[in-house]
Amino acid sequence: MSTNPYDSEAYVRANRFDPTHLAKVTRLLDPKAGAKVLEVGCGRGYLTKAMIEELDLDVIGTxxxxxxxxxxxxxxxxAMSAEDLDFPDDHFDHIVTVHAIEHIPPIEMAFAEMTRVLKPGGTLLAIYPAEPIQGLFAIPTSIILHGTPFKAREVHCHKLTPSKVRAIATPFGLTETHHEFNLLRSPQFVSVFQK
Ligand SMILES: C[S@@+](CC[C@H](N)C(=O)[O-])C[C@H]1O[C@@H](n2cnc3c(N)ncnc32)[C@H](O)[C@@H]1O
Structure with missing residues (x-):
């Protein structure tokens, strides 16, 4: 029996494209055509596909x-976990992670790995929910993965803010260059870091 709570066909099939994330990649990373990009926690890869087709980037989604x-x-x-990225050091120009880091119990390991595979000078864009109550926006996922709404705080195991994410990322050598709050669609924070 799998111990990976995300081992679910139904969950990956429920994944949908949100074009506002592509617009944020363009606005906040301004990537050059051909740049190497890693997307972490990409689901079915809608954003990965859009970054390849619409921005002409060399993208791998995991x-x-x-x-x-x-x-x-x-x-x-x-298929690859954020805590164990099978890529060389200093490999990617940009890393994008959308509504994924709040799901990862060893979030520090994920930041260590993302920093390791990012080139010096490379940038990381993280988008994550602005939850007034931890797990509030994870209730549907809790039902899909666990058959109950009551594991929503296990699904969103972190209630993140830009200052918390900065405190996690900074020791690994990332410097925050931007953060913002978005209200529409679902309330979320955005942080950008440079290695
Ligand atoms: C809310 S979904 C977001 C999917 C996609 N980024 C999007 O915005 O539509 C969270 C994703 O994070 C993935 N995930 C959870 N823990 C992960 C980990 N440790 N490493 C990589 N991906 C992870 C889940 O499998 C899921 O696809």
Missing amino acids: DVNPNAEGEAVSDRVR
């Missing part, structure tokens, strides 16, 4: 769900 590759909308999606 997700801990072993069903992600099979259900992916792009052939550039790989």
